[in-house]
Amino acid sequence: MSGHEHGSAPAPMVEGAEVSSVRLLATLAIFGALAGAILAYTYGKTLPAIEKFAGEKVEAAVREVLRDPARLDTLYLVKDKLSRTRPAGVAVGDATKMFIGLDANGARTGVAVEEAAPGFAADVKLMVGFDPATGALIGFKVLAQTETPGLGDKIEKDTTFAPRFNGKVAPIKGTKNATTDASTVQTITGATISSKAVIKVINKAVATWQPRLAAFVKEGGQ
Amino acid sequence: MTTELAVAPEAAEPLVPGAPPPAPLTLDFWRGIADDNPVMIQMLGLCPTMAISNQVSNGLGMGAATIFVLVCSSFIISVLRKIIPNEVRLATYILIIATFVTVADLVMQAYFPVLSKTLGPFVPLIVVNCIILGRAEAFAGKVGPLRAVADGLGQGLGFMLALLIMCAFREVVGSGMFLGHPLFGPNYEPQIFMIMPPGGFLTMGLMFLAMGWWGERKKARLAEAIA
Numbered sequence: 001m002s003g004h005e006h007g008s009a010p011a012p013m014v015e016g017a018e019v020s021s022v023r024l025l026a027t028l029a030i031f032g033a034l035a036g037a038i039l040a041y042t043y044g045k046t047l048p049a050i051e052k053f054a055g056e057k058v059e060a061a062v063r064e065v066l067r068d069p070a071r072l073d074t075l076y077l078v079k080d081k082l083s084r085t086r087p088a089g090v091a092v093g094d095a096t097k098m099f100i101g102l103d104a105n106g107a108r109t110g111v112a113v114e115e116a117a118p119g120f121a122a123d124v125k126l127m128v129g130f131d132p133a134t135g136a137l138i139g140f141k142v143l144a145q146t147e148t149p150g151l152g153d154k155i156e157k158d159t160t161f162a163p164r165f166n167g168k169v170a171p172i173k174g175t176k177n178a179t180t181d182a183s184t185v186q187t188i189t190g191a192t193i194s195s196k197a198v199i200k201v202i203n204k205a206v207a208t209w210q211p212r213l214a215a216f217v218k219e220g221g222q
Numbered sequence: 223m224t225t226e227l228a229v230a231p232e233a234a235e236p237l238v239p240g241a242p243p244p245a246p247l248t249l250d251f252w253r254g255i256a257d258d259n260p261v262m263i264q265m266l267g268l269c270p271t272m273a274i275s276n277q278v279s280n281g282l283g284m285g286a287a288t289i290f291v292l293v294c295s296s297f298i299i300s301v302l303r304k305i306i307p308n309e310v311r312l313a314t315y316i317l318i319i320a321t322f323v324t325v326a327d328l329v330m331q332a333y334f335p336v337l338s339k340t341l342g343p344f345v346p347l348i349v350v351n352c353i354i355l356g357r358a359e360a361f362a363g364k365v366g367p368l369r370a371v372a373d374g375l376g377q378g379l380g381f382m383l384a385l386l387i388m389c390a391f392r393e394v395v396g397s398g399m400f401l402g403h404p405l406f407g408p409n410y411e412p413q414i415f416m417i418m419p420p421g422g423f424l425t426m427g428l429m430f431l432a433m434g435w436w437g438e439r440k441k442a443r444l445a446e447a448i449a
Binding site: 019023024027028031032035038039042043046047049050053057148149150151 | 276305306307308309310313314317318320321324325328329331332333335412414417418
């Protein structure tokens with residue numbers, strides 16, 4: 001936008017006042033600097049609370065899907081390999097992690113990871129907890145979904161849906177009828193695509209993270 | 223700045239083109255709630271109204287955030303109205319508004335995370351909510367700070383009122399709940415389309431219909447009183 005305006009522009013605030021372009025620039029520069037300062041201050045003040053909440057939310061989800069283990073352990077994904085140390089220059093909230101649940105004796109009870117896959121509307125994001133030895137699901141929790149209210153969002157809101165997955169061994173398949181098969185789950189009526197998205201995320205989580213943990217353990221990782 | 227004040231020494235308040243006529247503060251306040259409601263009469267801010275009005279809690283959060291931004295930006299814009307050159311006023315207004323919106327967004331993320339999660343994508347859009355820039359341009363940039371705050375508060379509450387009417391109707395019919403509390407027994411089948419976009423259009427149409435009917439009735443009564 002040019003500072004110069006033509007005859008059709010509204011009259012200046014004070015009749016007859018000539019405003020130099022230096023003043024126009026100075027005004028915008030000063031307001032910009034002030035706005036920047038205010039935002040930097042607010043950001044610094046609110047960041048700890050925002051990060052604390054995000055961390056608490058993730059931990060609560062991990063505890064839920066691993067059925068409240070005695071202790072939690074965290075591994076970071078660095079260049080497609082699991083590592084005990086966080087990659088340099090990456091914030092805790094931004095790092096890709098695998099959470100490991102341990103019982104009171106330090107034995108691994110299960111692992112939890114975040115995975116996502118496209119649902120009916122947008123990505124369905126889950127925290128998936130499974131037994132890395134057998135690939136059997138311990139539990140999952142929906143972290144984010146924008147499925148159709150009243151239909152697809154039952155993957156999160158229907159309390160009878162998540163328990164159908166308990167103990168099922170990945171790769172899981174979906175079916176419309178009630179089933180007792182070890183790898184088959186009954187989908188929600190009217191929300192087949194959303195149900196299948198959940199299955200897809202779980203299968204993806206187990207298929208990607210099980211080998212990663214196996215490789216980590218094989219190389220002597222604890 | 224001092225040269226400007228010297229230009230019109232005869233008037234205490236310099237003549238501002240298109241300034242609203244003098245009015246008591248109470249009138250500036252009430253105008254936004256009833257006679258000049260931003261949503262129902264001025265038809266501004268319809269986009270956020272449509273998008274978030276399927277739950278009463280959303281309406282409360284969005285309304286509160288908008289009131290905060292509207293009152294703060296109206297005040298600052300009014301205080302600085304003689305310093306901001308006419309040629310760059312819109313850019314400056316938007317900068318002020320955007321700063322307050324970002325502050326509101328960060329504060330909500332930090333201290334009201336649940337609300338922030340539902341309103342998440344809509345909060346940054348308060349920047350382009352035409353009610354706020356509209357009030358800055360039509361009112362706050364031309365009057366003193368007290369009147370600007372009264373107007374901002376009134377317009378903000380008027381926006382919230384319209385939001386709450388829509389939210390309450392859509393949540394009760396569409397989910398069978400009010401503020402998350404179930405109202406009817408388990409046998410009530412929620413009319414899901416009411417919480418989806420078509421229900422928004424329908425509710426908005428019904429609300430405008432009611433407002434139009436009310437306005438016509440008022441006009442008829444006035445005509446009767448004169449005759």
